[in-house]
Amino acid sequence: MHYPWWYVPGLTAPMLIAVIAVIHMFVSHYAVGGGLFLAVETSHAYRTGNQAYLDYLRRHAWFFILITVVFGAITGVGIWWIIGLASPLATQMLIHIFVFGWAIEYVFFVIEIAAAFIFYYFWGRLDPKTHVAIGWIYAGAAWISLVLITGITAFMLHPGGWVENQNFWVGFLNPQFLPQTLARTGGALLLASLYVYLHASFKCRDPELRDKIGRRSARPALLGAVLVTVGGLGWLVFLPPSARAALETAAPLSILMAVVFALTVAVFVMLYLGPYRNPGWLSPGFGILLLACGFAVIAAGEFVREAVRKPYVSYNVVLSNQMLAADVGRVRERGYLESGVWTRAWVRANYQRELIRGDTVDEGFMPTLPHDAQVDLGRVLFMHHCNDCHAAEVGMSAVSHLQRGWTEDYVREVVRNPEKVHFFMPPWQGTEEEAELLTRYLMTITPDYPAGMHFGTEGGS
């Protein structure tokens, strides 16, 4: 509405956010939990004078830096990039609300980087006490950055009282803050152990040491699984009603929730029976299986977390099609094409003579346009009103397939009242005339009802 819409054929631009964000989550949780692992275990190895374990931890620290400082950091930058491109209004709002929250997060990032590099590159050169202290500084800074970003992302699901008073702290300490912080802390502990298992299963040749690593890392992993479950339950309890309803209504989300729950239980059982009780089981295959399960939990969980927000990007603040929730009434009255900065410009550039009277779009002339022009304008409406979630003919939740065989009247009804057909869709934000234009366009991409299906009601004797 305020910014140009980026058309990504097939996939839709916001799906790129999901792809980059999920990949980032695989690493960012390890960046937090792995820091705690290194601090705790290095301290333990120094205390017990276990040089073999210290040598292993040093190798793990290098692996940790290669994964988190490079891949984690760059995918984190990638999220910044993609949210500005695919969800600019929501990003603009979040940045205006939380800019200093993010700035504080970057202070901790810089501390993390300094600590991580000194911890690794000065291994064996610093006295043990200082070395461990720097490990703890890293771990603390990483966890605080997790807390900070969780407050901001949790706000998107439930801003609490922010909508009324617009206070930073009210928005940050929203109802979802604590549950999500618990779940993410648990996820960090759990995923870090799974990375450790993978690394140790390939890189640790000493079976006794491998058993020790398996056993010791099982404890934070099991604790992590418990925290994920407790945080997840809290998340469920404090969901806004629409998100809870989405979870109950949409079959894919219900299935993914079941997947998250089942895999968390499966990982818990595998951890308990494997590394905790029988550390000798730790093999590369087992390590890969555990980490794959951990990734699946994270990916499914993130998808559910994103999807239940619909029809909002930020609950009650920004709708999924880049419209301020507070603006819907005004836009309906004025017209969608006229209200959007770039749609208004597009109409002026292409239909100045046909539709502009005085300085505004005259909706009354829309029905008099030739059919092709109506379809053309309908496509503009589709791009800006619908393409955030729906591809047109092929791809992500393609509208064409969703409306296969629908009659024009039915399409028109759905266009006028999308939120009544599916409560997780944003309401129609245009005028009656614009609804007609969008209907015209949608009818050009509506496939026929599949042939050859018989229900015994086709008529005849």
Place this chain on the structure above:
Amino acid sequence: MGPEQLLAPTTTVGAPAPYWLLVALKVLGFTLHISVMHLWFAGIVLALGWRAARSDFARTMGGRLMNQMPLIISLGVNLGIVPLLFLQVSYYKVFYPATILMAWPWLSIVALLMVAYYGVYYYVTGLRAGRLTRLHHGAGWVAALLFIAIGFLFSSGMSLMERVDVWPESWQKWSVAGASLGLAMHVEPGTVARWAMMLGLAVTTVAVWTVLDSALFAGRESADYRRWAAGIGAPLYLVGLIAYVIAGSLYVFGTWLGPLKQEMFSGPHLILTVLTAVGPGLALLLVLMARRGATPLLAILAGVAQLGALALHAISRQVVQNLKLADYMLASADPPNYQWDVLILFLLLFVGGIVLVVWMIGKAAAAYKSEITPSR
């Protein structure tokens, strides 16, 4: 359709802090970012060039710079987010449209950065193991070229942000039903000049690094090397400065329109323009003084002088940006909704963070010093 019609309405949330503070943080963040970013932007090419030289000293210097590169990149990338954050607070009306119009090239920065960063790591792994194969060299050169390409993409994005006047045409050309295809890569003489200007300035920063490194961090190297390394700074600085001056002149006299030129060459802005032009002079003088061997004090002074020159450059960039956008928007006009409590918390944590980082660096430096100082 006037380009001014393509600007988003003013935020309803309001500015979280006074404009002067937001822009100061943006300029400060940009200064810190480029002071580190320059070391990979021009530094990797130079380091790989030195590695290919016959001189042992040059090869040592190339190795030293590449060895530090993983930390340099990590720090620089993170510092780069700070100006982008504050840019989005005050210049959202132009930042989002410009980047969306060239979405694919803009997004490609992330992928290129990933490849380049791992390329550097791969090279450094070979370097530290003392086994640099052709593949390692190839990875290093690919990384060097990718970083230079990334610099160009940034110049393109930042130029498009200021060229609101070209938006309508770019958008119409690269859109489907009004939706941007994200392919409107912006290239004009100004883009190339800005990129070249930054590259020249980056060479001067690398020159200052040679002085700083030789005086502060090269304790394990021979005294002859340290003298040689400090000496290389002056000619290198001159080369960078000449490139900076040529590209800067092309940018200023070849691409600025009359009113902008008039504004920057009169009144209080004239002082800034002159200071920006002569800013690197002090750093050059100090680098010249260090050419027969740099003391730590002299090296630190050269570093501070270079930081000052970069800050002047950043301030000028900001003033020019505001002047170019003046016909379309006034960044300081957003309604106030200041978050003083969070701002104060940020500033306190910022200071605390610096103290903590300095403490850690101090510990590392002490450990390093004890290694290079023979025990009695």
